[in-house]
Amino acid sequence: QVQLAESGGGLVQAGGSLRLSCAASGRFYSIKFLGWHRQVPGKERELVAKVDTDGIKTYAPSVEGRFTISRDNARNSVSLEMDSLRPEDTAVYFCYAAGAWTIGPPDGWGDYWGQGTPVAVSP
DSSP states (O other), X not given: OEEEEEEEOEEEETTOOEEEEEEEEESEEEEEEEEEEEEOTTSOOEEEEEEXXXXXXXXXXXXXXXXXXXXXXXXXXXXXXXXXXXXXXXXXXEEEEEEEEEOSSSOEEEEEEOOOEEEEEEO
């Protein structure tokens, strides 16, 4: 019921910047949280940043002060501006929508993920 289309990512040198964008589409009334997780092979997926419908933002300590998340409720989209990138930021980044109130019948609640976009930061 919710599709997430990601764009952005790629290869950048350490200290550089990248911007990720994600647009949600489908049949839903609202989405409580939009955000980003990342995953490195062999490790668990981890939260990078999220923002709720009221604009309250949460960041992982490792990206605080370097990454900025923003949300456009009218367009059901979320962006992640990543500055001062480090090699340890290299991962596949996944857009996610949590607490989506979907339109039925029946109406329901669920969490959804994008397909992931790779980010590589060279030393």
